[in-house]
Amino acid sequence: MRKNTIEIMAPAGGFDSLIAAIQGGANSVYFGIEQLNMRARATMNFVIDDLEEIVSICKAHQVRTYITLNTIIYDHDLNLVKKIVDRAKAVGITAIIASDQAVISYAHGVGMAVHISTQLNVTNIETVKFYAHFADTIVLARELSLIQVKKIVDTIAAEQIKGPSVQLIAIEIFVHGALCMAVSGKCYLSLHTHNASANRGACIQNCRRTYAVTDLEEGHELALDNEYIMSAKDLCTIDFLDEVIDSGVSVLKIEGRGKGPEYVRTVTECYRQAADACLDGSYTREKALHWKAKLEEVYHRGFWSGYYLGQELGEWTNASGSKATLQKVFLGKGNNYFSKIGVAEFLISSSVLKVGDRVLITGPSTGAIETVIEELHSHEGSVNSVAKGNLCSFKLDTPIRPSDKLYKLISTVS
Numbered sequence: 001m002r003k004n005t006i007e008i009m010a011p012a013g014g015f016d017s018l019i020a021a022i023q024g025g026a027n028s029v030y031f032g033i034e035q036l037n038m039r040a041r042a043t044m045n046f047v048i049d050d051l052e053e054i055v056s057i058c059k060a061h062q063v064r065t066y067i068t069l070n071t072i073i074y075d076h077d078l079n080l081v082k083k084i085v086d087r088a089k090a091v092g093i094t095a096i097i098a099s100d101q102a103v104i105s106y107a108h109g110v111g112m113a114v115h116i117s118t119q120l121n122v123t124n125i126e127t128v129k130f131y132a133h134f135a136d137t138i139v140l141a142r143e144l145s146l147i148q149v150k151k152i153v154d155t156i157a158a159e160q161i162k163g164p165s166v167q168l169i170a171i172e173i174f175v176h177g178a179l180c181m182a183v184s185g186k187c188y189l190s191l192h193t194h195n196a197s198a199n200r201g202a203c204i205q206n207c208r209r210t211y212a213v214t215d216l217e218e219g220h221e222l223a224l225d226n227e228y229i230m231s232a233k234d235l236c237t238i239d240f241l242d243e244v245i246d247s248g249v250s251v252l253k254i255e256g257r258g259k260g261p262e263y264v265r266t267v268t269e270c271y272r273q274a275a276d277a278c279l280d281g282s283y284t285r286e287k288a289l290h291w292k293a294k295l296e297e298v299y300h301r302g303f304w305s306g307y308y309l310g311q312e313l314g315e316w317t318n319a320s321g322s323k324a325t326l327q328k329v330f331l332g333k334g335n336n337y338f339s340k341i342g343v344a345e346f347l348i349s350s351s352v353l354k355v356g357d358r359v360l361i362t363g364p365s366t367g368a369i370e371t372v373i374e375e376l377h378s379h380e381g382s383v384n385s386v387a388k389g390n391l392c393s394f395k396l397d398t399p400i401r402p403s404d405k406l407y408k409l410i411s412t413v414s
Contacts (some may be wrong), residue, residue, distance in 0.1 A: 006275045010268040011257040019367030020261035024268025028064035033084050036071050051091045064094040070117035073100040085112055108134045125155045136163035137170040146247045146308045153248035170250035176267055177255025179232040236303035238274055239288040245278045261368035262360050263298040270294050297326040326409045334404035344396040346406045354385040363404030
């Protein structure tokens with residue numbers, strides 16, 4: 001069942017990523033508040049007092065807003081939960097993404113829209129029917145195949161399963177980003193080794209490290225083809241997104257609240273373009289290869305298709321950290337913007353900026369902007385390069401701020 005529209009949901013770990021998501025064409029953004037979200041350790045989360053500004057920015061661009069309140073909740077958290085939900089409702093947040101029944105019950109009780117988090121591992125239609133009493137949108141478990149997803153979506157339509165809004169339940173799935181080795185992210189390794197619970201948003205990602213397997217009886221170390229035996233590759237569905245959309249899902253969710261704004265803009269933009277192409281019939285394998293190459297430029301651990309195409313086992317990365325084909329090199333910070341002539345000025349504090357360099361500019365109000373330096377000026381006039389300690393300026397259509405950071409983008413492909 002192909003839909004006429006598809007929602008692209010992007011992650012926002014801060015205002016820079018929020019703007020980047022909007023620049024990339026997101027229909028909605030999701031973000032954490034305070035410490036009660038699954039990326040509490042990984043990113044600088046928003047605070048309650050940020051909600052009004054977030055809503056103002058997003059409403060101006062017709063972008064929906066979702067708060068992730070999807071960690072395990074203890075009794076001492078309940079007052080904060082209620083405070084967040086109450087404030088979210090008051091300022092006009094679109095919905096709460098929840099996994100704990102206390103959060104689901106309270107939000108539903110005060111008339112706040114609820115989305116069921118993937119942490120609840122919804123894998124069948126009867127569970128969908130149960131949560132339809134409380135929620136309009138359900139994020140399915142990441143371990144399902146597209147055949148299983150389609151069966152759930154088709155049954156919702158056939159049996160007219162509706163949520164509190166009296167609309168058919170919308171199904172949401174993850175289409176891109178990091179995957180956990182544990183089912184629906186319910187990992188206890190970090191808690192066991194460092195008393196830092198992944199289910200409270202404090203995962204230290206020790207699964208991403210190298211490990212040796214040792215025979216404890218004789219002390220022999222076993223040789224492994226892949227040292228990163230618990231570090232899954234990142235999910236990427238861009239090259240079969242037409243099949244994903246044909247399953248009938250309503251929302252395509254991108255992982256990455258701990259990633260930079262350039263990741264958010266690039267990934268959102270690629271999936272926005274690909275989804276639109278699927279809907280208007282212009283999606284091709286050649287276009288998919290182009291989008292995948294763009295996705296490879298930003299942070300990733302290698303790509304695989306997840307379980308959507310029927311794989312029984314995960315695929316593991318063979319390297320530590322990112323395999324991005326572009327590397328960011330910090331150059332300096334914004335100094336001034338001359339709006340009448342459209343020129344940005346930066347103070348170079350590291351490395352050298354040259355004509356022809358591809359650069360990235362990020363900031364809380366700027367989001368993520370890429371450009372190529374075609375002409376460069378310093379106090380000496382027109383120059384070919386500017387070194388550390390000097391001011392430089394170049395043409396830029398978008399205004400910059402003093403807090404904005406300038407990076408050089410360097411290919412890592414030889």
